Amino acid sequence: GDSPSQVSLQTQSVFDEDLQKKIQENERLHIQFYEADEQYRRQEAQLRARLDQLEKESEQHQAVVNALNRKYTDAIEKLQNDKALLEVKAQTLEREAKDCRIRTEECVRTISDPVIQDACFNRTLSDYNSLNVPLHNRRHQLKARDVAAQALGFVQSLVSALLNFHSYTEQRVHIYPLDSSIEAISPVNLKFSQYLHENASYLRLLEEDLLQLHHSITEDSITALETLAKLQDFSRSFSSYSSFLQKILPYQLQSLEEDCEAFLCTAALASKNRQLQKDMKKLTAVFQKLKSYVALLALPSECVCVCVANAVFTQMSVCLHGLHDAATELSQHYSQKASLEQDLPTVTQKFRTTNECLLSSLASLTNSCGKVRSESVSYREALANRQVLTSSTESREGLMQQVAQSQEKISRLEQEKEHWLLEAQLGQVRLQKETQRIAQLEAQITDGGPAETHSAADGPDPECADAPEPLQDSSVIGMLTITPCSESAADQESREHLIKHHYMSRVSELTSQLQMCDSKAVQFHAECRAVAKRLAMAEKSRETLTEELKLAHQNTTRLQDELSTTKRSYEDQLSMMSDHLCSMNDTLSKQRDQIDSLKLASKGNSKKNKSR
Incomplete structure (x- = not known):
C-alpha cells in the first residue's frame, strides 16, 4: 500500500x-459579469441618447405641427372672410x-313697339321667314372640308402615337421594376397594366x-357648327378618352413612385421620376381643357354664338400649343431617364428595346403635336414688312437697271x-x-535730170494722170510738177x-x-496656299510627334x-528571405533537438517514478 505521506500528497494535490x-x-x-455590466451600461447610454x-x-x-395649425387656422379664417366678401359681392x-x-x-320693348306698330307687314312676317334658305357657298364648303381633313390627319397621327x-x-410595367415572367408584380402595376x-x-x-x-x-351640304351632328x-368620344x-x-403616379422605391434607383433617377409625374399631370390637364373646348363647340347653336366660337377656337389653339410643350418635356425627361437606366446592372435587352420603342412613340407624339403649331405675326407687323419688302424690291430693281445700263x-x-x-x-x-514717200520724192528731185522736168506749158504725164494730188514746186526757171504713181483705193482698203x-x-x-x-495664276496661288497650309499642319504634327517622342523616351x-x-530591391529581399529561412531552419532544428532531449528526460523520470 501507499505510505501516509503519499496519500496526503495526493489529497493535497487534489485539493x-x-x-x-x-x-x-x-x-x-x-x-x-464585468462584460455584461459594461454592455448594459453601453446599451443604457445608447438608449438614453436615442431617447x-x-x-x-x-x-x-410638435413645434412644426403647432405652426402649421396656426397657419392653417389663419388661412381658414382668411378664406372664410374672403368667402363672405365674395358672397356679398356676388x-x-x-x-x-x-x-x-x-x-x-324695357329698352327692347320700347324700341320694338313702334316698329311693330308702324310695320304694315308684321302679320305676314312669319310666313316670309319660313321661306328663308341659308346661303350655299362652295368655296366655304371646300375650305371646311380641307380644315376637317387637316384635323383628321392630326388626330390620326396623335392616336397612333398615343396607342x-x-x-x-x-x-x-411588366418588365420593370419586377419582371412578371419571374415574379409577381405589385397590385398597383397590375391594375395599371389592365387599364x-x-x-x-x-x-x-x-x-x-x-x-x-x-x-x-x-360639297352639296351646308357646313356650320349647328349642322355638324357628328361633332357631338x-x-x-374625346370626353371618354x-x-x-x-x-x-393615379396608377401611373404610383407606378413611378414604386420605381423610386426600387433598391437600384439612384437620386438622379428619382428626380427624373418626379419630373415625369409632373409631366403626366400637365398632359392630363391639357386633355381636360381640350375636352371642355370640344364640348363647347358641340353645344346646340342657340347656346354658342359666333364670337364665342371664335374665342373657343383661339383658346383651343393655345391649348394645342400647351399640348406640344407638355409632350416635348415628357419626351426629354423620358429620354434622360432611359439614359440613366442604361447604366443599371440588372438591365436586360428586352428592357432596353422597350425603352427605345417608348422613346420613339414619344418622339412621334411630339412631332404630331408640333404639326398644329404655326408661328404668326400681327397685322401691323405684316404691313410694315410688306412696305419694307416693296420698297427694297423697287430699289433693287432700279439699281439693277442702273447697273445694266452702266x-x-x-461695253460700248x-x-x-x-x-x-x-x-x-x-x-x-x-x-x-507718206513720210517715206516724201523722202523718196525729194531724193528723186535732187538726183533727177532735165528729162524729169517739164515746163509750165506742158501737160501732166499721161502715165500719172490718175494721181490724185500732184506735187508742184515753183522756182525762177518755172514750175515743176511731180505726180507720184500711188496705189489704187481698193488696194488701200484691202x-x-x-x-x-x-x-x-x-x-x-x-x-x-x-x-x-490669270486663271493659271489663281490656280497656282490656291495650290500654294493649300500646300502652305499642309506644310504648316505637317510642321505642327512634326512638333507634336517630336514632343511625344521625347516624352516616350523619358518614360x-x-x-x-x-x-x-x-x-x-527584389534581389535584396530574396537574399534576406533566404538568410531568414536558413536561420529559421537552424532554429527549428535546435528546437527539435531540445524537444527530443526533453522527451527522453521525461521518459527517464517516468521510469524512475514507476520503479519507486
Missing part, C-alpha cells in the same frame, strides 16, 4: 487542483345683373368619330476705245508711209482691212493668253530606372 479550478471559474464569472434625440425631434415636430352683382336685364328688356405610348408603357390594355377602345372610337365627321362634310359624337387618362393618372455703256465705250486705237495705229502706219484683221486677231490672242495666265528611361530599382 489544490479543485481550488485552482474554483479560482479560474470565479475569475471567468467575474469577467463575464433624448427622439424627444428633441418630437419637440421639433349678391351685389346678381342684383346689378337683374337690374340690367330688366332695363334691357404606341400606352402599349409600350404597359409592356414596361392600359383598354386604351385602344377609346382611341379607335375617337378616330372613327372624326372620320365620320369628315365624311359628313360634302366626337365630343363624347380624357376620363380614361384621368382614371389611369454695263452696256462700259470699250468697243469705241478699241476702234479708235486701231484707227490711231492705221493713221500712224499711213504717216510713216490693206487696211488686213492690218485691222491682223491686229484684232492679235489683240484677241493676247487677251485669251492673259486670261489663261522609357524612367521605366528602365524603376525596373532596375525594383529588380535590385
Whole structure:
C-alpha cells in the first residue's frame, strides 16, 4: 500500500487542483459579469441618447405641427372672410345683373313697339321667314372640308402615337421594376397594366368619330357648327378618352413612385421620376381643357354664338400649343431617364428595346403635336414688312437697271476705245508711209535730170494722170510738177482691212493668253496656299510627334530606372528571405533537438517514478 505521506500528497494535490479550478471559474464569472455590466451600461447610454434625440425631434415636430395649425387656422379664417366678401359681392352683382336685364328688356320693348306698330307687314312676317334658305357657298364648303381633313390627319397621327405610348408603357410595367415572367408584380402595376390594355377602345372610337365627321362634310351640304351632328359624337368620344387618362393618372403616379422605391434607383433617377409625374399631370390637364373646348363647340347653336366660337377656337389653339410643350418635356425627361437606366446592372435587352420603342412613340407624339403649331405675326407687323419688302424690291430693281445700263455703256465705250486705237495705229502706219514717200520724192528731185522736168506749158504725164494730188514746186526757171504713181483705193482698203484683221486677231490672242495666265495664276496661288497650309499642319504634327517622342523616351528611361530599382530591391529581399529561412531552419532544428532531449528526460523520470 501507499505510505501516509503519499496519500496526503495526493489529497493535497487534489485539493489544490479543485481550488485552482474554483479560482479560474470565479475569475471567468467575474469577467463575464464585468462584460455584461459594461454592455448594459453601453446599451443604457445608447438608449438614453436615442431617447433624448427622439424627444428633441418630437419637440421639433410638435413645434412644426403647432405652426402649421396656426397657419392653417389663419388661412381658414382668411378664406372664410374672403368667402363672405365674395358672397356679398356676388349678391351685389346678381342684383346689378337683374337690374340690367330688366332695363334691357324695357329698352327692347320700347324700341320694338313702334316698329311693330308702324310695320304694315308684321302679320305676314312669319310666313316670309319660313321661306328663308341659308346661303350655299362652295368655296366655304371646300375650305371646311380641307380644315376637317387637316384635323383628321392630326388626330390620326396623335392616336397612333398615343396607342404606341400606352402599349409600350404597359409592356414596361411588366418588365420593370419586377419582371412578371419571374415574379409577381405589385397590385398597383397590375391594375395599371389592365387599364392600359383598354386604351385602344377609346382611341379607335375617337378616330372613327372624326372620320365620320369628315365624311359628313360634302360639297352639296351646308357646313356650320349647328349642322355638324357628328361633332357631338366626337365630343363624347374625346370626353371618354380624357376620363380614361384621368382614371389611369393615379396608377401611373404610383407606378413611378414604386420605381423610386426600387433598391437600384439612384437620386438622379428619382428626380427624373418626379419630373415625369409632373409631366403626366400637365398632359392630363391639357386633355381636360381640350375636352371642355370640344364640348363647347358641340353645344346646340342657340347656346354658342359666333364670337364665342371664335374665342373657343383661339383658346383651343393655345391649348394645342400647351399640348406640344407638355409632350416635348415628357419626351426629354423620358429620354434622360432611359439614359440613366442604361447604366443599371440588372438591365436586360428586352428592357432596353422597350425603352427605345417608348422613346420613339414619344418622339412621334411630339412631332404630331408640333404639326398644329404655326408661328404668326400681327397685322401691323405684316404691313410694315410688306412696305419694307416693296420698297427694297423697287430699289433693287432700279439699281439693277442702273447697273445694266452702266454695263452696256462700259461695253460700248470699250468697243469705241478699241476702234479708235486701231484707227490711231492705221493713221500712224499711213504717216510713216507718206513720210517715206516724201523722202523718196525729194531724193528723186535732187538726183533727177532735165528729162524729169517739164515746163509750165506742158501737160501732166499721161502715165500719172490718175494721181490724185500732184506735187508742184515753183522756182525762177518755172514750175515743176511731180505726180507720184500711188496705189489704187481698193488696194488701200484691202490693206487696211488686213492690218485691222491682223491686229484684232492679235489683240484677241493676247487677251485669251492673259486670261489663261490669270486663271493659271489663281490656280497656282490656291495650290500654294493649300500646300502652305499642309506644310504648316505637317510642321505642327512634326512638333507634336517630336514632343511625344521625347516624352516616350523619358518614360522609357524612367521605366528602365524603376525596373532596375525594383529588380535590385527584389534581389535584396530574396537574399534576406533566404538568410531568414536558413536561420529559421537552424532554429527549428535546435528546437527539435531540445524537444527530443526533453522527451527522453521525461521518459527517464517516468521510469524512475514507476520503479519507486
